[in-house]
Amino acid sequence: ISPPHCGLSARSVLVTGCDGGMGLGLLKRFLELPTPPQWLFAACTDPDGKVSTGGSPRWGQRDVTDPSSIQAAVGRVQKELRGSGLNLLINSTGARRRSTLATETAENMALIYATNTIGPLQTSQAFMALLKEAAEAQSGQGLSCGRAAIINISSILGSIEVVEAWGERQDVSYRCSKAALNMLTKCLALEYGDSGILCVSVDPGCVVPPPGDGMGPVTLEESTRGVLQVLANLSTNNNGTFWDWKGRRLPW
DSSP, X not given: OOOOOOOOOOSEEEESOTTSHHHHHHHHHHHHSSSOOSEEEEEESOGGGOOOOSSOOEEEEOOTTOHHHHXXXXXXXXXXXXXXXXXXEEEOOOOOOOOOTTTOOHHHHHHHHIIIIIHHHHHHHHHHHHHHHHHHHTTTSOOOTTTOEEEEEOOGGGOTTTOTTTTTOOOHHHHHHHHHHHHHHHHHHHHHGGGXXXXXXXXXXXXXXXXXXXXXXXXXXXXXXXXXXXXXXXXXGGXXXXXXXXXOBOOO
């Protein structure tokens, strides 16, 4: 399988949710790049149970719902980077529980929001100083994932205008959490764009589960390759926007 041919070049990258799925898939794609990141950090809840990626990312335990765990990760990353700042933060940790309007519960809503919305907020807040450090090091350049960026892995199911696949799955807590995540992306863009930090939401598509678990319209490999290509093409004009893995802009 040939490596992804895209112009993405970020010196330091942190990907959350690397226990499996999208996070681990993105990690593998970064390692396949012609010029992989010099520092590639993989945050997961169980670093001892990590899957081999064929490379040497720096693994660390982190729970996006636990502020002390996040701060510990910041300290470790800061120590590794030694003053060079963090170029790219990808918030890909996500949780989902099937539900309908009739069956949705407060417990479900709180759990899904804690992971899908509050987690990315706390992570972005915690790593902001390192992102600003990277942005200032390239102060003469426009916004890009190679300079400093926060990428929130969202979903078309969180689009209020599209309301994708409502008849197939309501998943109320998940939809609401992703709509809130998209608003967080917009808020981050408004607040930190002037500091040189690009903030964008990306929908990776409905990814095929592992073999035997059903079918879907896109494989994990196709999705993650597409996402990296999208990231390579993002610039100042794209700050505070929502894209899918094919490079199409999505409505909020």
